[in-house]
Amino acid sequence: MSAVALPEIPPARARGESLWRKAARKFARDRLGMVALGVVLAYFVAAVGVWLGWWAMGWPDLTGTKWEAVSGTHWFGTNIIGQDIFDRAIYSTATAFEVGLIVALVATAIGAILGGFAGFFAGTWIDEVLVWLMGVLDAIPFYLFVAAVAYALTDNPWAMHVAMISTFWVGTGRLIRGEVIKLRGMEYVEAAHSIGVPEVVIIFRHILPNTSHILLVQASVMFVGAIKAEVILSFLGLGIKDGMSWGLMIDESTKEVLAGFYNNFLAASLLMFGLVMAFNAVADALQDALDPRKVG
Amino acid sequence: MAGDAAAPVLRVRDLSVEFVTEEGVIRAVDRVSFDVQPNETLGIVGESGCGKTVTGLSILRLIPMPPGRIAGGSIELNGRDLVPLPDGEIEDIRGRDISMIFQEPMTALNPVFTIGSQMADVLCRHRDLTRRQARVVAAELLAKVNIPAPASRLDDYPHQLSGGMRQRVMIAMALSCNPQLLIADEPTTALDVTTQAQVLQQISALQAEFRMAVILVTHDLGVVAETCQRAVVMYCGSIVEAGDVASLFSQPRHPYTAGLLASIPRLRAERLAELPVIPGRVPDLLNLPAGCRFADRCPRVQERCRMERPTLAGTGTGGSLVACHYPL
Amino acid sequence: MEILQYALRKLLGGLPLIVGVTLVSFALMVYFGPDMTYLLLGKNPTPEQILEVRQQLGYDQPFLQRYLGFLREIVTLDFGVASTGEPVTALLAKTIPVSLILILPGFILGHVVGLLMALAAAYWRGRWLDKLIMAVAVTGMSISFLIVIIGFQIVLSSSDGLDLFPVRGWNSTSLGSYLTYVTVPTLATMFVALGYETRFYRSIIVEEMSRDHVRTARAFGLPESRIFFRNILKNCLIPIITRIMFSIPQVAIGGALLIESYFGIPGVGKATYEAIITGDQPVLKAVVSLTAILFVLVVVLTDILYRAVDPRVTIE
Ligand SMILES: Nc1ncnc2c1ncn2[C@@H]1O[C@H](COP(=O)(O)OP(=O)(O)OP(=O)(O)O)[C@@H](O)[C@H]1O
Ligand code: SF4
Numbered sequence: 001m002s003a004v005a006l007p008e009i010p011p012a013r014a015r016g017e018s019l020w021r022k023a024a025r026k027f028a029r030d031r032l033g034m035v036a037l038g039v040v041l042a043y044f045v046a047a048v049g050v051w052l053g054w055w056a057m058g059w060p061d062l063t064g065t066k067w068e069a070v071s072g073t074h075w076f077g078t079n080i081i082g083q084d085i086f087d088r089a090i091y092s093t094a095t096a097f098e099v100g101l102i103v104a105l106v107a108t109a110i111g112a113i114l115g116g117f118a119g120f121f122a123g124t125w126i127d128e129v130l131v132w133l134m135g136v137l138d139a140i141p142f143y144l145f146v147a148a149v150a151y152a153l154t155d156n157p158w159a160m161h162v163a164m165i166s167t168f169w170v171g172t173g174r175l176i177r178g179e180v181i182k183l184r185g186m187e188y189v190e191a192a193h194s195i196g197v198p199e200v201v202i203i204f205r206h207i208l209p210n211t212s213h214i215l216l217v218q219a220s221v222m223f224v225g226a227i228k229a230e231v232i233l234s235f236l237g238l239g240i241k242d243g244m245s246w247g248l249m250i251d252e253s254t255k256e257v258l259a260g261f262y263n264n265f266l267a268a269s270l271l272m273f274g275l276v277m278a279f280n281a282v283a284d285a286l287q288d289a290l291d292p293r294k295v296g
Numbered sequence: 297m298a299g300d301a302a303a304p305v306l307r308v309r310d311l312s313v314e315f316v317t318e319e320g321v322i323r324a325v326d327r328v329s330f331d332v333q334p335n336e337t338l339g340i341v342g343e344s345g346c347g348k349t350v351t352g353l354s355i356l357r358l359i360p361m362p363p364g365r366i367a368g369g370s371i372e373l374n375g376r377d378l379v380p381l382p383d384g385e386i387e388d389i390r391g392r393d394i395s396m397i398f399q400e401p402m403t404a405l406n407p408v409f410t411i412g413s414q415m416a417d418v419l420c421r422h423r424d425l426t427r428r429q430a431r432v433v434a435a436e437l438l439a440k441v442n443i444p445a446p447a448s449r450l451d452d453y454p455h456q457l458s459g460g461m462r463q464r465v466m467i468a469m470a471l472s473c474n475p476q477l478l479i480a481d482e483p484t485t486a487l488d489v490t491t492q493a494q495v496l497q498q499i500s501a502l503q504a505e506f507r508m509a510v511i512l513v514t515h516d517l518g519v520v521a522e523t524c525q526r527a528v529v530m531y532c533g534s535i536v537e538a539g540d541v542a543s544l545f546s547q548p549r550h551p552y553t554a555g556l557l558a559s560i561p562r563l564r565a566e567r568l569a570e571l572p573v574i575p576g577r578v579p580d581l582l583n584l585p586a587g588c589r590f591a592d593r594c595p596r597v598q599e600r601c602r603m604e605r606p607t608l609a610g611t612g613t614g615g616s617l618v619a620c621h622y623p624l
Numbered sequence: 625m626e627i628l629q630y631a632l633r634k635l636l637g638g639l640p641l642i643v644g645v646t647l648v649s650f651a652l653m654v655y656f657g658p659d660m661t662y663l664l665l666g667k668n669p670t671p672e673q674i675l676e677v678r679q680q681l682g683y684d685q686p687f688l689q690r691y692l693g694f695l696r697e698i699v700t701l702d703f704g705v706a707s708t709g710e711p712v713t714a715l716l717a718k719t720i721p722v723s724l725i726l727i728l729p730g731f732i733l734g735h736v737v738g739l740l741m742a743l744a745a746a747y748w749r750g751r752w753l754d755k756l757i758m759a760v761a762v763t764g765m766s767i768s769f770l771i772v773i774i775g776f777q778i779v780l781s782s783s784d785g786l787d788l789f790p791v792r793g794w795n796s797t798s799l800g801s802y803l804t805y806v807t808v809p810t811l812a813t814m815f816v817a818l819g820y821e822t823r824f825y826r827s828i829i830v831e832e833m834s835r836d837h838v839r840t841a842r843a844f845g846l847p848e849s850r851i852f853f854r855n856i857l858k859n860c861l862i863p864i865i866t867r868i869m870f871s872i873p874q875v876a877i878g879g880a881l882l883i884e885s886y887f888g889i890p891g892v893g894k895a896t897y898e899a900i901i902t903g904d905q906p907v908l909k910a911v912v913s914l915t916a917i918l919f920v921l922v923v924v925l926t927d928i929l930y931r932a933v934d935p936r937v938t939i940e
């Protein structure tokens with residue numbers, strides 16, 4: 001109807017801000033999401049304490065005898081050679097955060113940049129090469145690929161991280177590519193283009209900031225994925241080399257479990273389950289809060 | 297609304313529909329009342345978002361619940377209230393006694409079933425036919441809506457038809473059980489101008505042939521002038537003016553109706569000149585003003601308008617009703 | 625005939641993918657992979673012997689040449705002999721069937737049960753059953769595959785648990801022994817997939833439920849259950865098919881790798897894992913190329929299936 005004024009197109013920044021403010025309000029009202037966020041923060045505090053050297057420093061020490069039961073000195077008992085399981089589990093929390101954060105952040109960054117380029121240059125050879133690369137990485141089964149990378153970089157402590165990052169970015173890359181293709185047609189992008197703003201500036205200043213909600217959700221999904229993959233890779237002997245992790249604890253525990261001693265297995269699995277579950281819930285709440293269909 | 301004929305087909309009284317959203321409860325339809333007489337075409341007009349579609353959908357109880365709910369009022373089909381009816385009984389009425397066609401012919405049909413199969417679904421649901429018989433009837437119906445080579449079209453999928461054709465298929469489906477009332481929700485908005493005219497003519501012609509009443513939802517006053525006998529004008533979920541089309545057009549009483557009329561170009565030459573439009577914006581349904589909802593945009597606004605909400609009342613002239621303290 | 629041409633065209637279109645997969649695999653597993661010179665040499669080799677072996681293995685040639693050699697062997701299906709002395713084709717013929725009968729039941733159950741749970745959740749969406757199913761799904765997603773395996777093993781196979789099934793190993797000589805060995809891996813595979821599948825299927829079904837044509841069907845009085853099980857489900861088939869087809873390569877290698885290594889089952893996953901660890905190139909070559917071909921076949925087959933279920937998809 002002619003009587004209705006067309007809404008003017010808001011600048012990128014303003015749209016972003018109102019989206020985030022609305023999302024934050026929605027998230028704060030999501031009770032389950034908030035509880036889960038609290039749990040994640042508690043884990044994070046445990047990890048920070050390890051990084052600062054406040055606790056769990058005695059994880060490699062032989063402080064007891066084989067398979068001690070739960071007690072005041074050994075809260076989760078001791079393992080097959082008499083190390084304190086509680087200390088090892090807490091120390092592993094820090095490892096989990098290290099792996100999760102590094103993989104999530106780097107893979108998200110790569111996914112955003114390559115996905116952004118592919119989307120912005122959709123229809124050109126740049127896009128075709130990037131889409132081909134994503135297809136190739138998707139076509140190689142994950143564990144086969146990770147095992148191969150881990151092995152190619154034998155003895156390199158970052159092998160596992162590299163392997164995960166080089167496969168995890170693909171999902172984000174595809175999502176961002178699609179979103180950028182959508183955004184590319186928006187008026188403000190075309191306007192920037194027409195007044196001669198360089199393409200790289202358009203991508204990084206005008207387009208990618210508008211995909212930040214996707215990036216946040218993707219990063220949280222990858223954080224969980226990395227922690228879960230670490231456990232399996234460490235078990236296969238392709239994961240953490242120096243230090244301690246839930247994966248190594250579970251690997252260690254497979255022998256103990258058959259002998260009927262479960263403390264090591266339970267400590268690692270329950271702690272890991274708690275973090276992954278809470279993080280999954282946070283990711284879900286984030287996704288709900290950021291869903292443009294529900295916010296708009 | 298004071299209908300002069302005997303019994304109306306549909307009698308809507310004080311219908312209110314609400315949506316429960318994160319931000320609060322939206323009352324999309326607020327105490328709406330109107331009658332539809334047999335064989336007449338009633339227009340529902342108003343700007344986007346004023347509640348036309350929700351009104352149409354709630355007659356068939358098709359609004360999604362939750363978040364929607366019918367917050368009050370009655371919808372009587374031949375004297376039988378549909379609001380408290382159990383689900384099974386309203387299902388029987390849908391497509392048999394009351395049919396509805398939608399704005400978007402592109403998406404309204406199921407993409408993975410043939411036209412014939414979708415029509416047969418409806419025919420077999422309400423009439424005692426085998427699938428084979430239903431196909432024959434479906435082809436006849438397609439012929440009625442001027443689809444060439446109807447029998448061979450039955451095996452086409454929706455994507456093989458143009459928008460206008462799909463809307464005709466929808467009309468054919470809607471007529472398949474001889475309904476007493478057809479609700480057409482902006483049936484031509486998505487079509488190009490020539491197809492629009494054809495589809496509207498088709499609806500008018502079939503209305504006479506099938507002897508049914510039609511509710512035509514539109515925001516195009518030109519369409520109302522051509523096809524409707526009576527019309528209601530909605531603003532922000534309520535009716536602001538109602539009456540027969542002739543007097544509504546020649547003598548609008550509500551400032552909003554007058555504004556709408558002033559905003560349609562009457563002659564082609566006039567299109568060149570600036571069109572008078574109603575300044576201002578529709579208020580947010582979550583933040584409605586206390587008094588008249590049109591007050592912020594009304595050229596005749598007075599102190600009283602902001603304090604007290606006007607109710608729909610007869611004006612003395614004919615059967616028109618208007619909700620305004622200071623009608624034209 | 626038409627469909628055959630279409631399939632052939634699609635297969636050709638998959639060539640860049642095969643080139644990519646083999647290139648990446650070659651680079652990782654062979655070029656940067658473990659050096660096998662000393663594996664083939666006796667104790668205290670002379671420098672000449674070392675040089676000779678390196679030449680034999682092609683280590684002195686440039687990247688491209690070695691990659692082309694790798695490709696040539698794949699094209700001619702000349703996979704050679706594994707480090708155990710067994711011909712690779714014989715090794716694959718022995719291990720692939722084991723993996724198939726090991727993984728298939730859990731794979732099918734995971735998708736079928738996931739779809740059923742998703743249907744129930746979507747049909748009663750917003751009600752308590754939906755919430756319960758989705759809570760179970762998220763919980764399932766949060767448990768590591770490894771923990772699931774060990775958990776099932778403790779509960780079903782250990783003397784502290786029910787002690788119903790063998791702890792590890794494999795025997796498929798009779799149906800009875802097959803069933804006893806396959807149960808725990810099957811339950812673990814199914815359980816791990818369940819959460820993801822349920823969530824995925826529910827989200828596509830719920831999305832389909834909000835489409836305009838569903839409202840049309842309702843507006844014409846079609847019964848709710850018929851709309852759900854016929855009109856909506858048929859529209860969901862494309863994403864369902866995509867999901868199932870594309871998880872085949874992942875499960876065939878990835879799932880088998882962990883399950884087989886853990887339970888000591890002589891399937892292709894375990895063989896692959898051992899080949900990676902020991903740098904057994906002939907085996908890797910075979911597995912990688914077969915995986916790439918499997919993936920392209922999946923892509924082609926999926927495209928053909930699309931045509932069967934969605935009239936909008938046509939062969940150009
Ligand atoms: N499912 C829903 N949830 C929440 N609010 C809704 C929903 N459906 C409709 N509404 C609200 O009801 C109001 C009326 O919508 P309706 O679709 O009836 O308008 P309309 O007059 O048909 O407009 P248009 O000309 O654009 O079709 C809108 O403001 C909308 O916000
Ligand atoms: S009541 Fe007042 S503000 Fe409302 S339409 Fe009438 S004159 Fe205008």
Ligand SMILES: [Mg+2]
Nearest residue numbers: 348349350481
């Ligand atoms: Mg509408």
